[in-house]
Amino acid sequence: MNIDEIKTHFPQFEANKELVYLDTAATSLTPQIVIDELHDYYKNFRANVHRGLYKEAEEATKKYEEARRAVADFIGAKEDEIIFCAGATHASNMLFSALADTHRYTEGDEIVTTVMEHHAMLLPLQKIAKEKGMKIKTAPMFEDFSINHLELENLMSTRTKIVAVTLASNVLGTINNDLHAIVEKAHKAGAVVVLDGTAAVGHMKVDVFSLGVDYMFFSGHKMCGPTGIGILFGKRKLLEDLEPSYVGGGMVEDVTEDGATWREAPERFEAGTQHIAGAIALQKAIFYVEHVGLEDIENHCRKLVQYAKNKLEKLEGVTVYTGKPENNIGIVSFTVEGVHPHDVAQIAGKQNVAVRAGHHCALPLHKKLDVPATVRASFYIYNTEKDIDALVACIEEAKKVFQK
């Protein structure tokens, strides 16, 4: 990977030549070809999809459906298993409401999840659990910040209806891709397995077919795509029986004055007008990350994690919350003794080093780590070891500012 060349693909490095961007886990930067694709739609063939019988509408529809195929190929799914959504949070809310409506969960039914889930997974689960009287069981971590698989499997029972796991933690970076035993046991119990792919997709090769999961959601904007576009994948057979939780135009087969019947998936789940430009541009983002190479991206980020971990752990007063670098998606979170994470991030920001401070939408995890907040540095294709050196200098500076 030629990082210097890659950086020329991202105009934001032109806008701010000093920028050290270590906040991809919040949102990635956008390569020029993705920006061009957004422009192209709005300038040249803006029209709604599926309905118009003129050139622009046909062009938009063709590209929108091509994008769906590209997403399907990208994650090992079939095109009618891909639903365009506004983002991972939208996809997750939509899915869990639909599951609750369709399967009529009852009091005492169970959800099994993990302590490292993002609020986008956890809160919709808590919502349906409250509505239906379901019980949420949470699997803990091992000391190396990986999920305790054995405990997770033990939590499953005949009452388990949903098993919800993140593919990679957005705070710890831990990858949970050893899911075969979990999937097998969940299916035996009659539960569906829902995977949060948001931190992982576009950062490593993800194949839903070989993972065996039933549903997966992710956002486009953490993998070079635009904001406002995300994906819900669902197995064909399951989507056939799933009731839509959002209804409106474009998803009906027939409507009478007092009822309606739904179209097949995926249209059934795409009521209203979607972010058409976003979907089309997401295809370019997929093209781009595949062109760079997912294996190379994974290896590159892993090396940066190793480098960062070594450097940060040598600093006095710094605690790093990350496990084995070989099992990390490219995220290192840490705290600095005597300096609040916000203050570390602000001092770094002054030096054009972009990191994030807070709980990163994972409060239960932070409670487990017993810290109110952490500083998170996340790596992607445009980062180098020099960026980490810049971060280290900021930490030293922060320690100096706050020394007693």
Place this chain on the structure above:
Amino acid sequence: MSEEIYKQNIIDHYNHPRNKAKMFEPDIEQVAKNPSCGDSYILYLRVTDETIQDATFSGVGCAISTAVSSMLTEKIKGMSVQDAKKITKDDIFEMLKIEISIGREKCALLLFNALHDALNSLE
């Protein structure tokens, strides 16, 4: 207004916060939390004869929220409830003497909001 946010007085209030102590049987105890930053304080007030006789705080947070907690409790001690209610956001920014970016406004106003909630609860 200084562009440099971590001026000596801010650092001094952070490293050596004034009035940082739990109060025994306060008249008002107001929780101030900003979970997204991990800031969590309690403001304690002793109020008699329409006057704030004593003000302290406990908890943890960033340099800005701690400095405000420290400075604000100093400022309101001995102040009448009516005058304390008149303290504005701008007074807080003025007190800090630094430029507060949009991302840090919540930090700067955490204890300010808690003070107003506390005083309004008196009625």
